[in-house]
Every structure is written in structure tokens, then in C-alpha cells.
Amino acid sequence: MTINDVRAAGRTAYPWLRSMAVTASLLLFGYGLLRLIGGLGGHRDKSAWPWMIGHTLFLFGIVAFGAVIVGLHGLLRATSSPLRAVDDVAAVAGLLGAVGFGWVILGDLFPRFADAVNTPGLVLAGGPALFELGLLTLLFRAAFVRLLPIWGPVLVLVGFASIAVQLDLLPIGAALVLAGLLPLGGSRPR
Structure with missing residues (x-):
């Protein structure tokens, strides 16, 4: 199967991939904006509406990014690459994250x-790292x-890095992630 065949198959077999990537990025952007709004008074109240709605958007965004991981893995499986094991490990790591x-x-x-569940520190630190590394x-x-x-x-990496440096950069980081994911499932890259 040629690269052009894989691209065409990706547009037909995974027509939702681009829209899911855009949705995930926009949900992350919304979370970032609400996080900034919630912190305008100098502190963040975890019971205030910006914090609650923002975290809900963040949760839905992570679920949407999980779908992007599944779609990317499916597209890559369609190629005749000797690196299928890498794709499999990355997808599992991203989904576990x-x-x-x-x-x-x-x-x-x-x-x-x-x-009730007493979240272990490994989940707190490892989840985001596995998610980003896999994706x-x-x-x-x-x-x-x-x-x-x-x-x-590269733009997605810079977006994630900016968020890791300073959480107040979430809207900028999300915009970079959106720009990096926008070509997914679209026309042929230049």
C-alpha cells in the first residue's frame, strides 16, 4: 500500500480524526481560558464554576485525545512499516496515560x-507523561x-512543553497543539 493509498484510506476510514483532534484541542483551550478566568482574583476556588467547568472540559478533551491516539494508530497500522511494534507500544502508552x-x-x-481511591503518586506523575509520550x-x-x-x-511538542513550563500558558499551548494537529486526515502534506 502506497502512502497516497494510506492517506486516501485515512480520509475515508477515519473521517472523524481531524474533527476529533480539533475538538480535543479546543476543549484544552477552553480549559485554559477558564483556568485563567478562575484565577483572576488571585486564587483558584475549586468549587467555583470556572474551575469545575474547566476541569470538565479538560476531562472531555483527554477522552477526545484518546480517540485521536486510536485513529493515529489505525492509520499507521495501514502502512507497511517495520515499526509496527513502536506504534503499538506508543498507542498503549498514550491510552494508559x-x-x-x-x-x-x-x-x-x-x-x-x-x-476513596487514594490515587498513587505514580498515576499523578506517570499519566500525563505516558499520554504525551505516546501521542x-x-x-x-x-x-x-x-x-x-x-x-x-513539532508544534504539538512545543505546545505541551509550554504547558509544562507554566500552566497559565494553557491557551497558548492548546493553540499550538491545535495548529499542529490541524493537518491530520486532511490533504497531502507539503
Whole structure:
């Protein structure tokens, strides 16, 4: 199967991939904006509406990113690459990380849940790292097989890095992630 065949198959077999990537990025952007609004008074009240709605958007965004991971993995499986094992490990890592991320967000939204399950520190630290590592590996692999321009995963990496440096940069980081994911499932990369 040629790269053009894979691209065409990706547009027909995974027509939702681009819209899911855009949705995930916009949900992350909304979370970032609400996080900034919630912090305007100098402190963040976990019971205030911006915090609650923002974290809910964040949770839905992580679920949408999980769907993006599944779609990317499916597209990459259609290529005749000798690196299928890398794709499989990256997808599993990304999805495990998304589950860990979701677990942490649920604990933030529902303190009784956090108290009842006693979230281990490994989930707190490992979830986001596995999620980002898995997603970025799949994105760089997609760029390697020319399903995505190389600047796409680079922008996603810079977006995630900016968020890691300062959470107040969430809207900017989300905009970079959106720009990096926008070519997914679209026309042929240049």
C-alpha cells in the first residue's frame, strides 16, 4: 500500500480524526481560558464554576485525545512499516496515560472519589507523561511516513512543553497543539 493509498484510506476510514483532534484541542483551550478566568482574583476556588467547568472540559478533551491516539494508530497500522511494534507500544502508552490523566481529573472534580481511591503518586506523575509520550510518538511516526508535515508534531511538542513550563500558558499551548494537529486526515502534506 502506497502512502497516497494510506492517506486516501485515512480520509475515508477515519473521517472523524481531524474533527476529533480539533475538538480535543479546543476543549484544552477552553480549559485554559477558564483556568485563567478562575484565577483572576488571585486564587483558584475549586468549587467555583470556572474551575469545575474547566476541569470538565479538560476531562472531555483527554477522552477526545484518546480517540485521536486510536485513529493515529489505525492509520499507521495501514502502512507497511517495520515499526509496527513502536506504534503499538506508543498507542498503549498514550491510552494508559489518558486513563491516568482522566483518573487525576476525576479526583480533582470529585474529592470523595480521590479520597476513596487514594490515587498513587505514580498515576499523578506517570499519566500525563505516558499520554504525551505516546501521542507524540504516534505523531512523529505519522510525519515520518508523510501522513503529516513534520512541523505538526513539532508544534504539538512545543505546545505541551509550554504547558509544562507554566500552566497559565494553557491557551497558548492548546493553540499550538491545535495548529499542529490541524493537518491530520486532511490533504497531502507539503
